Amino acid sequence: MQIKVTINEKMMELEAPYDEFLMDTLRRYGFLSVKKGCNTGSCGLCTVWLDGKPVLSCSVLSVRVNGRNITTIEGVQKEAREFADFLVKEGADQCGFCSPGFIMTVLAMKRELSNPTEEDIIHYLTGNLCRCTGYQGQLRAIKKYLGVV
Amino acid sequence: MRIVNQPISKIDGMDITTGKPVYTDDLAHGHELAVKILRSPYAFARIKAINLEKASRIPGVECILTYQDVPKTRFTMAGQSYPEPSPYDRLILDEYVRYVGDEVAIIAAVDEKAAEKAMKLIKVEYEILEPVLDFEKAIGHPSVVHPEGDVTVNMDIGMDKTKNIASSCKIEVGDVEAELKNSDVVVEGTYYTQAQAHAMMETYRALTYFDHNGRLTIVSSTQIPFHVRRIVARALQIPMGRVRVIKPRIGGGFGGKQTASVEVFPALVTLKTGKPAKIIYDRRETFACTTSRHAMRITVRLGADKEGNIKAIDMQALSDTGAYGEHAPTVFAVAGYKTLPLYGKARAVRYMGHAVYTNKMPAGALRGYGVTQGTFALESAINELAAKLQMDPAELREKNIIREGDAHPVLGETPEGKPVVLASSALDRCIKRGKELIGWGEKYPRKVVSDTKVRAVGMAITMQGSGIAGIDTASAVIKLNDDGFYTLLLGSTDMGTGSDTTMAQIAAEVLETTMDKIIVHAADTDISPYDTGSYASSTAYVTGNAVIKAAEDMKKKIIEAGAKLFGVDSEEIEFDGEFVRAINKHQSLSLDEMARRLISGEGKLQLVGTGTFGGDTSPPPFIAGFAEVEVDTETGKIDVIEYVAVVDCGTMINPNLVRIQVEGGLVQGIGMAMYEDVKYSERGKMQTDTFMQYKIPCRKDIGKITVDFEPSYEPTGPFGAKSVGEVVINTPSPAIAHAVYNAVGVNIRNLPITPEKVIMGIMEKK
Incomplete structure (x- = not known):
C-alpha cells in the first residue's frame, strides 16, 4: 500500500505492505536509528513520535500513519545531542542500542511534564528498558538536563 | 595521572546514542539473503526424513540446507583460546535434535516472508526420544543426550557422555572431612541458581559475504572476532585465511556474544550460494535458542569453631550445560576457583562435581561465569553459619x-x-x-x-x-600518522563498556598526549592485532597492559627516530608528547612535523609500536x-x-x-x-x-x-x-x-x- 507521511518535517510517499509495522518500514527507508529490541512491545527501543507523542513503532501498523507526522531521532538531532551530552558525561551511554528510543522518550517527557519529580521521571520512562546501566546514570543525566534538584 | 583515572566521556558516546547507523544490521545493504532457521519442536528426537519438495518451490527461496548438507566435523561454539576446553560436540545441523529450538534446517530466501513461507512447508519426520529434562536425574538417565561416537575433546575434561557427564572437576586442599569432623559447628545447605538470560538489547545477528578476494567476510555482533574466525573455519572446513571477521558497535553482550551462536548459519549460506546473507535472531530465538547462564545446584558444608574461625569449606556442585557443552568445564571450575580463596583462613577446602548434558537450551558464558552461582551458595552458607554461631555475619567475614x-x-x-x-x-x-x-x-x-x-x-x-592467567593474551599496535596523531589498533571488543575509550586513555597517558590524538580501531581480524576478545574480565587488565607496552614501544621509537633526524644519540633526546628535543643542541621538532618528515622520502620510516600481554596471575x-x-x-x-x-x-x-x-x-x-x-x-x-x-x-x-x-x-x-x-x-x-x-x-x-x-x-x- 502507498502511504503519505511527514517524516522529520519532510513529506514522503512510502510503499508498505498492509501487515508491516512502522518500525520495519522506517528502517527499510533508511531511518536506521530505530532499533528493535523485542517483539512484544515491551522494551521501548523503537520509540518514535507520532504527531509529537511517543509511540512504540513496532506496535503501530504503517498503514495507520497515513497522513500523519512521524519524528525519529534523526529529525531532532540538535536537541538529542544536547541531552546525549549529559548522558555521555555520566558514562551512561554504554552500548547505546536503547539510546535513540530512550532519548525520544526523554525529549517527549520534557515537552509533556513541567517540573517533574524524580518519581514522575521514573514513571514516565518505565517502558524504556536498559540492560547495561542499571538506570541510575540515566537518571542522574536527566536530572542535570532538566535542572531537577 | 592526567588522563587515566579521569571521568572522560566515551569516544563513541555521542554518535551511538543519537542513532548513527553503526551496528551490524545498520551496515547491511539491504539485499542480503534472509536466513531463517527451522527448529525442533521436540526436546529430543532423531530426524528420519525431511521433505523439501513444496518448500523449495516457493518463489524467492535460494537454498534450504539440512544435516545432509553440512561438514561432518564436530566443533564448539564457545569462544575460548585454542585448544578450547569445551567439547567438540556439535555440527552446524545434526541428525539428532537435542532441545526444543535446536536447528533442523537453514532456509535462505530473497526476503523474510519467502523464507518463513518455505519454512512452514518443510515436512520433517521425527523419531521422538525420551528427553533428559531434569538435570538432577541426568547422570545415568536411560537416554544419552550425545549418543554419537565422534564427540572429541582437546584435553581431559572428565567427560563420560554415556552417563550424560559433559565434564568433571575437583579442587581440593587439605583434608576436608577431617576438618569438618573437628569443627564445633557445621552447617549444610543446598542452593539452586537459575539459567539466567543475558537479555542484551541487541539480539544476535551476523551478515556474511564474499569480498573482492573471494574471502568469506563476517560482520557480527560478537565479543570474540578471532575465535569466531577459527570456529567458523573449523565448522565449514575452510582455511582460517579465507575468513575475515569484522565487529562493528555491539548492543550489549554480557558473555552471550562470547559464544558464536549464529555466525555459522549465514556463513554456510554464503559459502553454498556465493551470495550475501544475513541472520537476525528475534527476541524469542535469543531467549530460547542461544545460551544462558548454567543453572547449578551446589551443596555447601562449612565447619567452624565456636569463635567463628572457619576450618573447612566443602562445595559439591552439579551444573546443567543443556544440549551442548559450551563453556561447561570452565564455568564449572571457575565457580570453585573464584570462591574458595575468599575465606583464606580455612584449613581445608574442596569444590567438586559435574556438568551434565540435558535436553534443554545449552548454557554458556554469562557475566560472572560460574562465580555468581558459587557466590550465591557459599555466601548464603556463610550467612547461615553466622546465624548458627549467633555472630554478626560481617564480623564472621572480617575474621576469616x-x-x-x-x-x-x-x-x-x-x-x-x-x-x-x-x-x-x-x-x-x-x-x-x-x-x-x-x-x-x-x-x-x-x-x-x-x-x-x-x-x-x-x-x-x-x-x-582479571583475565585468564597463562592462557589468554592481548596485543595492541600503535601507528604514528603523518600529522602527529596515533591510530591504536585493538582486537578487544567494546560491547558498550567503554573499553575503546579506556584503552585510548591508557595510550594517551603513556604517550603524554590528549584523547583527540588517539584514533581507536577495533576490531577486524584482517587488521587488528590478536586479542582473545572481551570476556573473562580481561580487557582493562590484559589489553590494558598490552596498550602500555605498545605505547612505551612507540615512545622509544619516536625518541630513536628523533635522534636519527638530529644526528645525536637517543640518550640526548627528550620527548614530552608534543615536541622532540635534542637536549644539548637546543633544537626541537614538533611531533606532527617529525611525523611528516618520517613518512617522507627523507625519513622513509613508518613508526609502529607493538605490545603483547598475557597475565601470569x-x-x-x-x-x-x-x-x-x-x-x-x-x-x-x-x-x-x-x-x-x-x-x-x-x-x-x-x-x-x-x-x-x-x-x-x-x-x-x-x-x-x-x-x-x-x-x-x-x-x-x-x-x-x-x-x-x-x-x-x-x-x-x-x-x-x-x-x-x-x-x-x-x-x-x-x-x-x-x-x-x-x-x-x-x-x-x-x-x-x-x-x-x-x-x-x-x-x-x-x-x-x-x-x-x-x-x-x-x-x-x-
Whole structure:
C-alpha cells in the first residue's frame, strides 16, 4: 500500500505492505536509528513520535500513519545531542542500542511534564528498558538536563 | 595521572546514542539473503526424513540446507583460546535434535516472508526420544543426550557422555572431612541458581559475504572476532585465511556474544550460494535458542569453631550445560576457583562435581561465569553459619577473609611451585565502608515497620579474576600518522563498556598526549592485532597492559627516530608528547612535523609500536554488597529499599565508566535475585522466551543503588587497575536472600527469591 507521511518535517510517499509495522518500514527507508529490541512491545527501543507523542513503532501498523507526522531521532538531532551530552558525561551511554528510543522518550517527557519529580521521571520512562546501566546514570543525566534538584 | 583515572566521556558516546547507523544490521545493504532457521519442536528426537519438495518451490527461496548438507566435523561454539576446553560436540545441523529450538534446517530466501513461507512447508519426520529434562536425574538417565561416537575433546575434561557427564572437576586442599569432623559447628545447605538470560538489547545477528578476494567476510555482533574466525573455519572446513571477521558497535553482550551462536548459519549460506546473507535472531530465538547462564545446584558444608574461625569449606556442585557443552568445564571450575580463596583462613577446602548434558537450551558464558552461582551458595552458607554461631555475619567475614599479602593455593601456583600471593585487596575496607553506608549498626538484623512490614539488611562478599592467567593474551599496535596523531589498533571488543575509550586513555597517558590524538580501531581480524576478545574480565587488565607496552614501544621509537633526524644519540633526546628535543643542541621538532618528515622520502620510516600481554596471575577485584529490603509478611512481597556495593577494582581507569559497570551489574544481579525466572513446559519447551514472561528489572524494580570505592593498588595491573565487569553481578542474590532471612526467618535457597517462595516459607514456619 502507498502511504503519505511527514517524516522529520519532510513529506514522503512510502510503499508498505498492509501487515508491516512502522518500525520495519522506517528502517527499510533508511531511518536506521530505530532499533528493535523485542517483539512484544515491551522494551521501548523503537520509540518514535507520532504527531509529537511517543509511540512504540513496532506496535503501530504503517498503514495507520497515513497522513500523519512521524519524528525519529534523526529529525531532532540538535536537541538529542544536547541531552546525549549529559548522558555521555555520566558514562551512561554504554552500548547505546536503547539510546535513540530512550532519548525520544526523554525529549517527549520534557515537552509533556513541567517540573517533574524524580518519581514522575521514573514513571514516565518505565517502558524504556536498559540492560547495561542499571538506570541510575540515566537518571542522574536527566536530572542535570532538566535542572531537577 | 592526567588522563587515566579521569571521568572522560566515551569516544563513541555521542554518535551511538543519537542513532548513527553503526551496528551490524545498520551496515547491511539491504539485499542480503534472509536466513531463517527451522527448529525442533521436540526436546529430543532423531530426524528420519525431511521433505523439501513444496518448500523449495516457493518463489524467492535460494537454498534450504539440512544435516545432509553440512561438514561432518564436530566443533564448539564457545569462544575460548585454542585448544578450547569445551567439547567438540556439535555440527552446524545434526541428525539428532537435542532441545526444543535446536536447528533442523537453514532456509535462505530473497526476503523474510519467502523464507518463513518455505519454512512452514518443510515436512520433517521425527523419531521422538525420551528427553533428559531434569538435570538432577541426568547422570545415568536411560537416554544419552550425545549418543554419537565422534564427540572429541582437546584435553581431559572428565567427560563420560554415556552417563550424560559433559565434564568433571575437583579442587581440593587439605583434608576436608577431617576438618569438618573437628569443627564445633557445621552447617549444610543446598542452593539452586537459575539459567539466567543475558537479555542484551541487541539480539544476535551476523551478515556474511564474499569480498573482492573471494574471502568469506563476517560482520557480527560478537565479543570474540578471532575465535569466531577459527570456529567458523573449523565448522565449514575452510582455511582460517579465507575468513575475515569484522565487529562493528555491539548492543550489549554480557558473555552471550562470547559464544558464536549464529555466525555459522549465514556463513554456510554464503559459502553454498556465493551470495550475501544475513541472520537476525528475534527476541524469542535469543531467549530460547542461544545460551544462558548454567543453572547449578551446589551443596555447601562449612565447619567452624565456636569463635567463628572457619576450618573447612566443602562445595559439591552439579551444573546443567543443556544440549551442548559450551563453556561447561570452565564455568564449572571457575565457580570453585573464584570462591574458595575468599575465606583464606580455612584449613581445608574442596569444590567438586559435574556438568551434565540435558535436553534443554545449552548454557554458556554469562557475566560472572560460574562465580555468581558459587557466590550465591557459599555466601548464603556463610550467612547461615553466622546465624548458627549467633555472630554478626560481617564480623564472621572480617575474621576469616583473605587479606592482601596472604597466599592461597587455589589462587594458583608460582613457577617455583608456591601458592600465589594476593597482591592487592581492600576487601576489609570494602566491608567496613559498606556497613557504614547501609547503616549496619542500626539496622542489623531487622526493624519492624508495621504489623505487616519488616525491614532488614543482609550482606555478601565476592571476588572475580582479571583475565585468564597463562592462557589468554592481548596485543595492541600503535601507528604514528603523518600529522602527529596515533591510530591504536585493538582486537578487544567494546560491547558498550567503554573499553575503546579506556584503552585510548591508557595510550594517551603513556604517550603524554590528549584523547583527540588517539584514533581507536577495533576490531577486524584482517587488521587488528590478536586479542582473545572481551570476556573473562580481561580487557582493562590484559589489553590494558598490552596498550602500555605498545605505547612505551612507540615512545622509544619516536625518541630513536628523533635522534636519527638530529644526528645525536637517543640518550640526548627528550620527548614530552608534543615536541622532540635534542637536549644539548637546543633544537626541537614538533611531533606532527617529525611525523611528516618520517613518512617522507627523507625519513622513509613508518613508526609502529607493538605490545603483547598475557597475565601470569588473574588479580581478583572484590566487592562487599549490602541489601536493605522490606518484606510484606502477609504477601511475601519484597522491595529492595537500598543496595550498597563497595568495590575494590584497583585503580579506576575511568571512574564514570567503572561506576556504571557497577550499577548495571548490580541491577542485573538484582534481576537474577528476584525477577528473572526460567520456566520450561513438561515437554521441555522454554516458556519464558519474551520480555512479557521473563522479567528483567525496569526502573521501578530496584530501589536506591549506592556505589562506593575502596581502591587497592594492583602491582601487575595497568596503573594499578583490576577488572570490574563481572564481579559486580555476584553479591545481590546472596545479600538479598540474607536480608529476607533476617526479615522473616526464611532461607530462600532456590533463585529467584519470589514472593511465593517467601510467603510459603512464612506459612511453613507457622
